[in-house]
Amino acid sequence: MTEGARAFVPGHVTGLFSIHRDDDPARAGSRGAGLTLTDGVTVSVRPADDSVVFLNGERADVAAVAGVLDALGVTARVEAETPLPVGAGFGVSGAMALGAAYAANAVFECGHAENALVRLAHEAEVEAGTGLGDVVAQARGGAPIREEPGAPPHGRLDGVPETARVEYASFGGLSTAEVLSGDTETLSAAGERALDRLLDAPTLDRFVAESRTFASEAGLLTDDIDEVVGDVLDAGGRASMAMLGRTVFALDHGLTDAGYDAEACRIHPAGATLR
Amino acid sequence: MTEGARAFVPGHVTGLFSIHRDDDPARAGSRGAGLTLTDGVTVSVRPADDSVVFLNGERADVAAVAGVLDALGVTARVEAETPLPVGAGFGVSGAMALGAAYAANAVFECGHAENALVRLAHEAEVEAGTGLGDVVAQARGGAPIREEPGAPPHGRLDGVPETARVEYASFGGLSTAEVLSGDTETLSAAGERALDRLLDAPTLDRFVAESRTFASEAGLLTDDIDEVVGDVLDAGGRASMAMLGRTVFALDHGLTDAGYDAEACRIHPAGATLR
Incomplete structure (x- = not known):
């Protein structure tokens, strides 16, 4: 057992998706x-008699993190720091679960390889109902295409071979658990169609365009988000909505060119790593 | 078609392996x-009437790069720059093939996703006889474990969830093509045993120890390399031989602590990326 360990996990905005239950x-x-985004979550883990989780200095009850610690059979103090908005479609809970898995594996010398840690974190996130695809994307980095659902060895990922500056502006949260527990047939059908078209031409241009089509067809595009996305398009930019949050992401300077205050980062080249 | 594109591909030292022909x-x-190493290869691609390849400013005849350009159906000027020793077990040819695939795909807007580019580069490297596992490892980053041979969708990778400073010192080359075309039964049996033991405890400690066992059992350890590795061990460090080169790699300050002049870098967190 060591004194502590720290992992960095990139943020992740999903543009389009379909749900696969099992x-x-x-x-x-x-x-x-x-x-995946260079703005991410840094997760520190130290041994503790009782498990406790902090997010940006405040006590937080994150079921996916509790699930990871349970699966590893350890109790720990987990501290997460992030500049990302929470509950707004950036995969913060998935990042916390994955970062806790990597760091706790190091601290407690659990002896798992990376795929097993990704699987643990994915399972905990699915069981918590807080996400379905962030963890595997955040373990990979880049612009991940989730070709087949699930964690290693079941899931399969590819990637769009491009990098870009990314801007984002968040106007509030959407409950992932609420959307995932509702009627998702229309959403999934729209997601499958959009993914097929992206696989035909795996570029960032196509990704953002198909994300917009998906958001609209899935009925997830709220009026306020639609207006912001429209403003970016009018200014000649590329933008869509982050799933699931009242958040707009844009490539390059899309949001600032349209007159919005936006945070800026880049596509993250790497997946989760110990620091 | 764009004017040019540039990719970075990490270097890669293999510690242990078995050969799988198909x-x-x-x-x-x-x-x-x-x-994979933060010391890597930067590959620039520009359209050209006839394909020509440069490595560190000199004309180079790299069959794997020619194979990639052929597979993409393009002709280009490919310029690679690297601080790594060439032909000494750092995967420079694999990096050139993979970097050429990423950059040419961008320049000529070929429309491939990342897995297809990795497959192209792996196939070209295998057909050239210059490598069997570097490309898939260099596409992944980190400390890759090649669980199943081959490119996507056939191969399967995992990783050791650790990072470290890495030192290396090279005393000359070994011909990959010569070793691969010789009797490789003993080598592969040793590689399979070493990989099994690494999968039981996927840590960097175990990786370096099993790499040493492999190098010895495979009959690849030359006297001069054996002596350098022994000196690092005597100084309390961890080191083994890079496959395939007369090259020693060590974790942390292993080589300098043993009194050797060594280059220093780190495990690279990411796979190949466009710049």
Whole structure:
């Protein structure tokens, strides 16, 4: 056992997805595509008699993190820091679960390889109902295409071979758990169609365009988000909505060119790593 | 078509491996484990009437790069720059093939996703006889474990969830093509045993120890390399031989602590990326 360990996990915005349920949480998940971000979550783990989780200095009850610690059979103090908005479609819970898995594996010398840690974190996130595809995307980095749902060895990922500056502006949260527990047939059908078209031409241009079509067809595009996305398009930019949050992401300077205050980062080249 | 594009591909030292031949070059490859390095190869591609390849400013005849350009159906000027020793076990030819695939795909807007580019580069490297596992490892980053041989969708990778400073010192080359075309039964049996033991405890400690056992059992350890590795061990460090080169790699300050002049870098967190 060591004194502590720290992992960095990129943020992740999903642009389009379909839902794939399975009794086995390692096989459940989503197909879809998104962008991992250099703005991410740093997760520190130290041994403790009772498990406790902090997010940006405040006590937080994150079921996926509790699930990871349980699966590893350890109790720990987990501290997460992030500049990302929470609950707004950036995969913060998935990042916390994955970062806790990497760091706790190091601290407690659990002896797992990376795929097993990704699987643990994915299972915990699926069982918590807080996400279906962030963890595997965040373990990969880049602009991940989730070709087949689920964690290793079931899921399969590809990537869009491009990099870009990314801007984002968040106007509030959407409950992932609420959307995932509702009627998702229309959403999934729209997600499958959008993914097929992206696989025909795996570029960032196509990804953002198909994300917009998906958001609209899935009925997830709220009026306020639609207006912001429209403003970016009018200014000649490329933007869509982050799933699931009232958040707009844009490539390059899309949001600032349209007159919005936006955070800026880049596509993250790497997946989760110990620091 | 754009004016040009540039990709960075990490270097890669293999510590242990077994050879898996197949008539289909996408299924052929190696199982094994290694470290990707922040010292790598930057590959620039520009359209040209006739294909020409440069390595560190000199004309170079790299069959794997020619194979990639052929497979993409393009002619280009490819310029690679690297601080790594060439032909000494750092995967420079694999990096050039993979970097050429990423950059040419961008320049000529070929429309491939990342897995297809990795497959192209792996096939070209296998057909050139210059490598069996570097390309898939260099596409992944980290400390890759090649669980199943071959390129996507056939191969399967995992990783050791650790990072470290890496030192290396090279005393000359070994011909990959010569070793691969010789009797490789003993080598592969040793590689399979070493990989099994690494998968039981996927840590960097175990990786370096099993790499040493492999190098010795495979009959690849030359006297001069054995002596350097022994000196690092005597100084309390961890080191083994890079496959295939007369090269020693060590974790942390292993080589300098033992009194050797060594280059220093780190495990690279990411796979190949466009710049």
